Amino acid sequence: MYLNEIPELTIKNLTVRYGDGCPDCQNNLEKNRCTVCETIWAANDISFDVYPGEVLGIVGESGSGKSTLMRSLYFDFFPTFGTATLKNFKDGEANIWDASVAEQRMIKNTIMGMVYQNPILGLRMDYSAASNIAEKIIAAGSRNAFQMNARVTELLEAVEIPTSRMSEPPKNFSGGMQQRVQISKALANNPAILLLDEVTTGLDLSVQARVLDLIRKIKAKHGISILLVSHDLAVIRMLADRTIVMLDGKIVESGLTDQILEDPQHAYTQQLVHSLI
Amino acid sequence: MNNNYNYAFLDEGSKREIRRSVLKAVAIPGYQVPFGSRELPIGRGWGTGGLQLTLSLIGPDDILKVIDQGSDESVNAVNIKKFVGLCTDIKTTKNTREATIIQTRHRIPEVPLRSNQILIFQVPIPEPLRVVEPREEITKKMHAEKDYSPIWLQLYESLVKYKKVTIPTEYPCMVEGRYVMNPSPIPKFDNPKLNKADCLYLFGAGREKKIYAIPPYTEVISLAFDDVPFERESFAGKICCLCGSKNTYLDEMFDAQTGEKFYQCSDTSYCQEVRQNVSK
Numbered sequence: 001m002y003l004n005e006i007p008e009l010t011i012k013n014l015t016v017r018y019g020d021g022c023p024d025c026q027n028n029l030e031k032n033r034c035t036v037c038e039t040i041w042a043a044n045d046i047s048f049d050v051y052p053g054e055v056l057g058i059v060g061e062s063g064s065g066k067s068t069l070m071r072s073l074y075f076d077f078f079p080t081f082g083t084a085t086l087k088n089f090k091d092g093e094a095n096i097w098d099a100s101v102a103e104q105r106m107i108k109n110t111i112m113g114m115v116y117q118n119p120i121l122g123l124r125m126d127y128s129a130a131s132n133i134a135e136k137i138i139a140a141g142s143r144n145a146f147q148m149n150a151r152v153t154e155l156l157e158a159v160e161i162p163t164s165r166m167s168e169p170p171k172n173f174s175g176g177m178q179q180r181v182q183i184s185k186a187l188a189n190n191p192a193i194l195l196l197d198e199v200t201t202g203l204d205l206s207v208q209a210r211v212l213d214l215i216r217k218i219k220a221k222h223g224i225s226i227l228l229v230s231h232d233l234a235v236i237r238m239l240a241d242r243t244i245v246m247l248d249g250k251i252v253e254s255g256l257t258d259q260i261l262e263d264p265q266h267a268y269t270q271q272l273v274h275s276l277i
Numbered sequence: 278m279n280n281n282y283n284y285a286f287l288d289e290g291s292k293r294e295i296r297r298s299v300l301k302a303v304a305i306p307g308y309q310v311p312f313g314s315r316e317l318p319i320g321r322g323w324g325t326g327g328l329q330l331t332l333s334l335i336g337p338d339d340i341l342k343v344i345d346q347g348s349d350e351s352v353n354a355v356n357i358k359k360f361v362g363l364c365t366d367i368k369t370t371k372n373t374r375e376a377t378i379i380q381t382r383h384r385i386p387e388v389p390l391r392s393n394q395i396l397i398f399q400v401p402i403p404e405p406l407r408v409v410e411p412r413e414e415i416t417k418k419m420h421a422e423k424d425y426s427p428i429w430l431q432l433y434e435s436l437v438k439y440k441k442v443t444i445p446t447e448y449p450c451m452v453e454g455r456y457v458m459n460p461s462p463i464p465k466f467d468n469p470k471l472n473k474a475d476c477l478y479l480f481g482a483g484r485e486k487k488i489y490a491i492p493p494y495t496e497v498i499s500l501a502f503d504d505v506p507f508e509r510e511s512f513a514g515k516i517c518c519l520c521g522s523k524n525t526y527l528d529e530m531f532d533a534q535t536g537e538k539f540y541q542c543s544d545t546s547y548c549q550e551v552r553q554n555v556s557k
Contacts, residue, residue, distance in 0.1 A: 128434060131430055131437055135427075138430055139426040145436055
């Protein structure tokens with residue numbers, strides 16, 4: 001399916017370690033913690049590609065390294081080692097974690113968009129919804145207020161937030177609306193990759209359905225690549241083309257979503273799928 | 278002059294260090310240079326930054342003027358003038374044209390300053406990004422990376438909420454296309470006077486231990502969106518009740534008896550000069 005395509009994002013050997021490690025760490029891991037030196041391997045030798053227009057689901061239990069992976073990609077912190085390359089950054093030949101601060105800012109503001117599980121991490125709760133979205137546009141270099149207003153209006157309409165409420169701060173909004181403001185913010189500069197970290201967690205079912213429907217529409221309309229982290233297999237089943245299963249900081253299984261859910265190979269995946277059913 | 282203290286109160290080593298910081302500030306317009314702010318016989322926050330600059334630069338031939346919100350006769354201005362007079366023998370004045378060093382709080386005089394004059398600002402909060410980022414560590418990085426998006430965001434937020442930029446004082450400006458600077462709490466009416474001026478502007482923040490400068494003929498542009506130009510306060514239709522000036526920054530006042538509103542020049546010496554010229 002993707003044989004002839006250049007990946008939008010390629011991650012190789014991503015490792016995030018808390019602690020100095022020891023020579024025999026990898027042989028003494030109990031879950032993701034070394035029993036000798038107590039180093040935590042939050043993400044352990046993760047490698048995968050994300051292709052243009054695909055939704056890659058990342059599933060796993062709490063503490064399996066899903067958010068660590070996402071937040072490393074968005075420069076919230078830096079991996080111990082590993083590389084990530086983007087098709088739209090230096091022709092895919094430069095590691096984004098070696099980029100200058102200005103380049104990282106450019107990547108965050110124009111190539112990637114991030115939606116956090118907790119809206120407090122992604123939004124300025126005291127600024128208006130319009131300003132939250134405009135922040136990305138300003139960071140990308142726009143200094144034209146009229147154009148920004150037009151783009152903000154367009155994005156709010158796309159996520160079905162009444163433009164009459166654009167001057168209100170997100171702290172006045174419901175959880176679902178806050179997530180939708182985050183999604184508009186992430187889409188502000190037409191990014192090539194959207195990072196969605198547990199976007200529906202904590203929302204009630206009807207609101208979850210609206211947010212998921214919105215993501216589906218975005219995928220259909222913009223054709224952007226989406227990295228979708230969730231511990232909810234129903235969400236993964238609905239949206240993801242391919243899926244990676246993570247456990248204790250490692251990838252234990254990957255493949256087409258239907259294949260993973262219908263015919264799981266790894267014991268943990270089987271347990272996960274059966275617990276759903 | 279009180280001989281129990283060194284000339285101009287500060288010891289020569291301190292003055293030298295402050296002058297070195299001033300030189301660095303002049304060399305990098307708009308950049309905040311840290312300095313070892315000294316103890317003075319006035320409280321921090323009452324003009325100690327400006328005063329240290331004045332004391333380190335003043336010499337026997339200088340003529341000093343001190344103003345506080347445009348007034349030569351406010352308690353703060355009079356006391357600073359008295360203090361500098363006590364530990365030097367310099368002449369003080371209320372006449373802007375006569376002064377060689379002018380220490381000010383919150384205003385730039387109405388009379389255009391010349392190249393042989395220095396205007397020293399007392400600055401409470403030197404960091405223009407403080408309103409958007411409380412951590413000094415981060416604001417330093419933002420300046421280093423020229424990452425000024427949050428300050429633009431603040432302007433945009435103002436447009437969203439009030440349909441216009443509503444920052445009345447400390448209006449941020451870009452110095453020589455590099456550093457965003459807080460022009461002390463001067464009203465934005467005075468911001469254009471900073472651009473390509475003949476005189477040297479020095480800014481001292483004693484409590485925050487920072488000095489910065491705008492050398493003569495430096496480009497200082499108040500931040501504004503491409504399609505929403507920078508606007509000063511408008512006093513259209515209002516005149517000074519004492520001198521009749523229409524083009525100065527006016528203070529709004531109320532008559533204690535009648536409650537009637539009237540306007541008066543904020544720059545008291547300019548107002549007096551206009552009245553004297555009229556009476557002549």
